[in-house]
Amino acid sequence: MAKLLEVASEMEKKNSPKRVDGLSKIYGKALYVDDIPLNGVLHASTIRSSCAGGVVEELTFDPTFDWTPFVVVTAQDIPGLNAIKMLENDQPVLVDRVFRHAGEPLALLAHSDRGMLETALCHVHVRETPLAHPVFEIDEALHAEGTIIPDNVYTDYLLNKGDVEQAQKNAECFIEERLMTSSQEQLYIEPQGMIAVFQEDGVLRIEGSMQCPYYVLDALEQCTGLDKDKLRVVQSTTGGAFGGKEDYPSMIACHAALLALKAGGLPVKLIYERGEDLRVTPKRHPSRSLVRLGANREGELQFIDMDFAIDGGAYRTLSPVVLSRGVIHAPGPYRCANIRVRGRAVATNHPPFGAFRGFGAPQSIFALEVAMDRLAAKLNMDPAELRRKNLLHRGDVSPTGDLVGEDCFAQEILEAALIASHYEERRDAFRHWNAAQHNTLRGIGLATFAHGAGFTGNGELYLASRVFLQAHADGQVEILCSNTEMGQGAATTLVQIAADALQLPMEQVHLAQTDTARVPNSGPTVASRTCMVVGDLIEKAAQCLLQKLRAEGGLSQTFTSAEFSAVCFRMQESGKDLLVTASYQPPVDMLWDEKSFTGRAYSSYAWAAYIAEVEVDKLTLETRVLNFTAAQEIGHAVHPQIVQGQIEGGVVQGIGYALYENVLWNQFGVMANDRLTNYIIPTTADIGPLQVVLMEKGLGAGPKGAKGVGELPMDGPAPAIVNAIQQALKIDVAQIPAMPELLLDLSRAQRGSQCQ
Amino acid sequence: MSVKMQINGQEVQVQAPPASRLLDVLRGELGLKGAKEGCGEGECGACAVLVNGQVVNSCLIPLGQMDGAKIVTIEGVPGDSPLLQSFHDCAAAQCGICTPGMILAATALLAEHPQPTMDEIRWGLSGNLCRCTGYGRIYEAVTQASTGDAHG
Ligand code: FES
Numbered sequence: 001m002a003k004l005l006e007v008a009s010e011m012e013k014k015n016s017p018k019r020v021d022g023l024s025k026i027y028g029k030a031l032y033v034d035d036i037p038l039n040g041v042l043h044a045s046t047i048r049s050s051c052a053g054g055v056v057e058e059l060t061f062d063p064t065f066d067w068t069p070f071v072v073v074t075a076q077d078i079p080g081l082n083a084i085k086m087l088e089n090d091q092p093v094l095v096d097r098v099f100r101h102a103g104e105p106l107a108l109l110a111h112s113d114r115g116m117l118e119t120a121l122c123h124v125h126v127r128e129t130p131l132a133h134p135v136f137e138i139d140e141a142l143h144a145e146g147t148i149i150p151d152n153v154y155t156d157y158l159l160n161k162g163d164v165e166q167a168q169k170n171a172e173c174f175i176e177e178r179l180m181t182s183s184q185e186q187l188y189i190e191p192q193g194m195i196a197v198f199q200e201d202g203v204l205r206i207e208g209s210m211q212c213p214y215y216v217l218d219a220l221e222q223c224t225g226l227d228k229d230k231l232r233v234v235q236s237t238t239g240g241a242f243g244g245k246e247d248y249p250s251m252i253a254c255h256a257a258l259l260a261l262k263a264g265g266l267p268v269k270l271i272y273e274r275g276e277d278l279r280v281t282p283k284r285h286p287s288r289s290l291v292r293l294g295a296n297r298e299g300e301l302q303f304i305d306m307d308f309a310i311d312g313g314a315y316r317t318l319s320p321v322v323l324s325r326g327v328i329h330a331p332g333p334y335r336c337a338n339i340r341v342r343g344r345a346v347a348t349n350h351p352p353f354g355a356f357r358g359f360g361a362p363q364s365i366f367a368l369e370v371a372m373d374r375l376a377a378k379l380n381m382d383p384a385e386l387r388r389k390n391l392l393h394r395g396d397v398s399p400t401g402d403l404v405g406e407d408c409f410a411q412e413i414l415e416a417a418l419i420a421s422h423y424e425e426r427r428d429a430f431r432h433w434n435a436a437q438h439n440t441l442r443g444i445g446l447a448t449f450a451h452g453a454g455f456t457g458n459g460e461l462y463l464a465s466r467v468f469l470q471a472h473a474d475g476q477v478e479i480l481c482s483n484t485e486m487g488q489g490a491a492t493t494l495v496q497i498a499a500d501a502l503q504l505p506m507e508q509v510h511l512a513q514t515d516t517a518r519v520p521n522s523g524p525t526v527a528s529r530t531c532m533v534v535g536d537l538i539e540k541a542a543q544c545l546l547q548k549l550r551a552e553g554g555l556s557q558t559f560t561s562a563e564f565s566a567v568c569f570r571m572q573e574s575g576k577d578l579l580v581t582a583s584y585q586p587p588v589d590m591l592w593d594e595k596s597f598t599g600r601a602y603s604s605y606a607w608a609a610y611i612a613e614v615e616v617d618k619l620t621l622e623t624r625v626l627n628f629t630a631a632q633e634i635g636h637a638v639h640p641q642i643v644q645g646q647i648e649g650g651v652v653q654g655i656g657y658a659l660y661e662n663v664l665w666n667q668f669g670v671m672a673n674d675r676l677t678n679y680i681i682p683t684t685a686d687i688g689p690l691q692v693v694l695m696e697k698g699l700g701a702g703p704k705g706a707k708g709v710g711e712l713p714m715d716g717p718a719p720a721i722v723n724a725i726q727q728a729l730k731i732d733v734a735q736i737p738a739m740p741e742l743l744l745d746l747s748r749a750q751r752g753s754q755c756q
Numbered sequence: 757m758s759v760k761m762q763i764n765g766q767e768v769q770v771q772a773p774p775a776s777r778l779l780d781v782l783r784g785e786l787g788l789k790g791a792k793e794g795c796g797e798g799e800c801g802a803c804a805v806l807v808n809g810q811v812v813n814s815c816l817i818p819l820g821q822m823d824g825a826k827i828v829t830i831e832g833v834p835g836d837s838p839l840l841q842s843f844h845d846c847a848a849a850q851c852g853i854c855t856p857g858m859i860l861a862a863t864a865l866l867a868e869h870p871q872p873t874m875d876e877i878r879w880g881l882s883g884n885l886c887r888c889t890g891y892g893r894i895y896e897a898v899t900q901a902s903t904g905d906a907h908g
């Protein structure tokens with residue numbers, strides 16, 4: 001292989017500066033929303049619907065109870081539009097009469113004493129007429145008579161290339177599978193929350209845990225009717241998000257703001273306790289995929305046909321964008337002339353589903369990669385061999401019809417993963433292990449995939465992101481952008497990129513607090529775009545700043561940090577401004593047609609091959625991950641240690657998705673296991689050290705060829721693990737999580753069919 | 757009721773109902789906000805503190821049981837603790853919300869097993885959830901603190 005692999009231990013020896021947010025978090029000094037000191041604060045609570053859709057007939061505040069010390073807000077108190085600003089204005093801020101799911105906000109209460117608030121909640125009575133036939137399943141919703149929206153379909157996409165019908169006639173080997181993924185909770189350890197307070201100058205300041213301050217600002221403007229210059233959104237230290245704090249913070253912010261508007265100047269704090277957060281905030285879309293694959297005898301794919309449907313829940317929110325990413329990633333990183341992917345986001349009476357790391361791709365990649373193993377079995381071919389035959393090469397045509405250029409390392413990364421994991425050796429050893437009479441069965445499984453970074457298609461163009469760099473008279477430089485640090489390391493990475501480009505020590509560069517009163521809109525912190533897209537803008541801004549200092553302040557070609565500072569000082573003294581702006585320009589070859597799903601969907605793909613080794617207890621059918629190898633080509637690792645942490649964190653969320661994390665629903669379509677005692681995420685007892693392999697070819701769209709890595713590690717673990725379980729138990733597993741109960745049913749069914 | 761405790765080496769007297777959660781007393785009356793509330797039911801470890809050297813979830817502890825107890829919160833971990841340095845060196849704090857509890861659990865672990873094996877580390881930290889790191893950087897940080905091997 002061209003470039004030597006860098007495994008974890010070697011990689012860390014490379015230069016990874018300390019995280020800029022490290023010490024304050026380690027000493028426990030960072031202020032999360034619940035830690036911010038406030039005087040005379042009112043605590044708030046939300047009154048919610050209990051049925052799975054219906055009509056609120058009556059909302060009564062017990063007349064015998066003294067409501068004077070309380071702030072009460074209902075839909076009638078909304079000065080602006082009663083809708084959360086998102087892709088469509090369909091979701092109310094507070095239900096007026098008609099509602100679509102259980103747990104919808106109806107009214108808000110605030111009081112300085114939490115105990116009093118609890119008491120008051122017992123004096124609010126809601127009379128609802130429930131919807132006669134709520135729907136909770138994708139196929140049920142597609143065939144339902146009474147519908148939530150027309151046909152119960154929010155969005156219907158078609159990716160169509162070649163001629164699947166014709167190819168089907170010629171295929172020599174053919175499989176058809178139905179695969180399901182369940183919902184998944186982001187489970188950031190810090191629950192969601194917001195504080196609203198009027199500043200002395202009359203500006204309404206909202207501070208809290210969030211990913212996208214400008215989404216919140218837009219939502220506040222629409223709901224309060226206040227002008228943007230009377231609103232200010234500030235991000236507090238955010239204790240994890242993973243997509244879960246993309247859209248819902250707008251809801252909580254509007255609620256806190258509405259209470260503050262009535263609270264006569266007192267600050268209002270609305271923090272969810274864990275159970276409420278689990279029940280009402282958006283989670284990963286459940287999915288159902290019907291996959292058909294055809295190949296010739298040699299194993300070359302002849303067609304890929306997928307009917308991919310996701311449960312969007314009761315409002316549209318982000319479902320169209322989740323769906324489009326799912327559809328584009330569905331055909332995987334494979335060469336295939338005939339592809340048809342139909343994608344639908346379906347309306348049900350669950351609370352709306354939303355963004356979670358991977359954003360549609362983990363669902364469709366799971367379906368395809370498990371189906372690929374079934375095809376391999378039918379062809380009597382090793383799964384790695386089947387992939388080798390079909391992975392994209394430079395010069396191929398991609399599933400969306402554009403030419404695959406130099407930046408394609410699908411084959412290379414597969415070989416790297418196979419070597420690092422000792423794939424063949426392990427596979428043979430497991431065969432022997434399984435033949436001997438042990439209490440466990442072992443299997444090794446893989447998944448190959450690519451993940452596109454940044455907004456899909458023309459999304460980045462529409463965003464038109466901007467960043468500022470502000471130099472100060474003392475030579476310190478501030479980065480002003482709206483992208484948030486939520487644990488992923490953006491603060492460090494962006495400072496590092498700017499410092500590198502400015503040839504200054506990192507200590508001289510700072511990331512300004514994400515505060516809409518100061519920072520421009522550089523787009524939301526989602527879709528693995530921050531380091532790649534915003535990092536690139538910051539690099540460009542740094543070059544502009546140097547140019548400016550050279551042209552207007554006489555900064556020499558090479559300079560010391562002190563010389564840089566001196567020039568800044570002189571320029572400031574002579575009244576010159578030290579601010580530069582950089583705005584997004586799309587790459588010239590970025591052509592995307594969103595109607596036909598053809599063209600170049602992402603400026604860069606990262607390439608990956610993940611390999612899981614599992615052991616299943618014959619008696620309990622519990623699955624343990626013995627080893628996990630995550631190999632990826634990511635262009636360039638700006639901060640290798642942070643990259644490694646991102647990949648490890650994503651893989652472990654993927655392991656949870658595959659094995660443990662089972663969202664259960666009550667009869668009203670709300671999460672039933674709404675506690676950490678019964679919604680199980682991986683702990684240290686479940687997770688050993690993982691093997692992370694990075695390949696850096698330097699061809700991505702970001703600084704020094706970097707590509708986005710945040711979401712990528714979520715895509716591979718579930719299919720790799722399920723493929724390994726299938727190999728160990730010799731059964732077909734068609735859904736995740738692969739809990740012992742499910743494996744037991746499948747094993748029984750299989751034994752039954754063998755007896756017949 | 758009035759409860760006397762030693763918190764981070766200082767004698768403290770608190771007036772509060774005996775059923776008050778230790779977590780609320782620490783965060784509220786005493787302003788020690790390093791202990792976080794992640795679940796409020798003893799499952800996540802974000803609120804972990806040391807009580808008489810043992811790691812406990814302060815969201816489950818009623819103040820009434822704390823009379824005479826010696827409590828250490830993240831604010832009281834000595835500045836020269838190798839864990840503080842190693843968590844920083846290894847980038848073991850991502851969003852950081854689990855970090856104070858994790859460091860206290862690791863402090864208790866290292867007090868019992870100064871040179872822990874990987875299994876002992878995994879067992880010792882299994883009461884503390886981290887959703888960000890996948891635990892890899894945390895394992896490395898605890899190992900570094902125990903062996904004194906400087907990072908990189
Ligand atoms: S808050 Fe105490 S264990 Fe989660």
Ligand code: FES
Pocket residue numbers: 189239240487848849850851852853854855885886887888889
């Ligand atoms: S660092 Fe975020 S939960 Fe551990």
